[in-house]
Amino acid sequence: MLLCTDVGNTNIKFALYKGNELLMKMRFSTNRSKTxxxxxxxxxxxxxINNVDVSEINGSIISSVVPIVTDLLRKAILTVANVDSFVVGPGIKTGLDIRLDNPGAVGSDIVxxxxxxxxxxxCPVIVVGMGTATTILYVNENKAYCGGMILPGVQISLDALTTRCALLPSVNFSAPQHSIGTNTADCIKSGIIYGNAAMIDGIIDRFEAEVGKKCTLVATGGLAQHIVKFCKKNIIVNDDLVLEGLRLIYNKNL
Known part of the structure; x- marks a missing residue:
């Protein structure tokens, strides 16, 4: 089995694959203070808890945007499963053509x-990644990564709004019945849910106008399911993109 690990700023996601088959997924919170x-x-x-026989794990690969956690997890996986891990970064074959000013600065999750x-x-594809940050990326018809956009994530925006405005309450991610709210909580929910959905629709229009092509539209990340269903665009939701990319990259490095 192959263990794929996606270290994000908020959560760490694990997946176990047997060949191309996804057997299971797990997650826990990212904690920079752990050993x-x-x-x-x-x-x-x-x-x-999940009845995994660790002796069957014979490969491991990590993508991390939290450098302080990367080596800790690599050591932890070695301790538990007795396998060393590839880490996506310099020296790892990805097969990705990156057409940016500084290809080496691209985050491993984006790769x-x-x-x-x-x-x-x-291809071409536009992907909306909705995690701690919201990233909107463009892969052209030649399957080259050509850049995109980074915005404050949905949760960060909501936290900033309710923290910096003393009279605004915290709310959940349930969508109000109407976009025109009639109370403070519904007004905030409308802004967070419908506002982000409209932003995504609008940015997709701008990207497609700039490249002169209609694109496949994909969304990923923990918050995508809460927002994308309110977009007017037909957007595919795939929450396993980073994990699938890890599996593909691991196979390129065997």
Whole structure:
């Protein structure tokens, strides 16, 4: 089995693959103050709960946007499963053509997403990644990553709004019945849900106008399911893009 690990700013996601088949997914919160031993205990526990035989894990690959956690998890995986991990970064074969000013500065999560996109969907593709930050990326008809846009994530925006405005309450991500809110909570929900949906629709229009092509539209990330269903565009939701990209990159490095 192959263990794929996606370290984000908020959550760490794990997936176990047998060949191309996704067997299971797990996650826990990213904690920068934990030690390698702490993460080993977390991993051991989650494997035991899910009846995973760690002796069957014979490969591991990590994508991380939290450098301080990367080596800790690599050590934890070695302790628990007795396998060393590839880490997506310099020296790793990805097969991705990156047409940016500084290709080496591209985050490993973005690399993994683009690798998965060009294998799984007709290009050109626009992908909306909705995690701690919202990223909107463009992969052209030649399957090259050409850049995109980074915005404050939905949760960050909501937290900033309710933290900086003393009289505004915290709300959940349930959509109000109408876009024109009639109370403070519904006004905030409308702005967060419908506002982000309209923003995504509008940015897709701008991207497609700029490149002069209609694109396949994909969304990923923990918050995508809450927002994308209110977009007017036909957007495919795939929450496993980074994990799928990790699986593909691992196979390129065997």
């Amino acid at each position: 390698a031993d702490d993460y080993a205990v977390d991993l051991y526990t989650i494997f035991r 993994c997403m683009c690798v998965a996109l060009k294998e799984l969907y007709p």
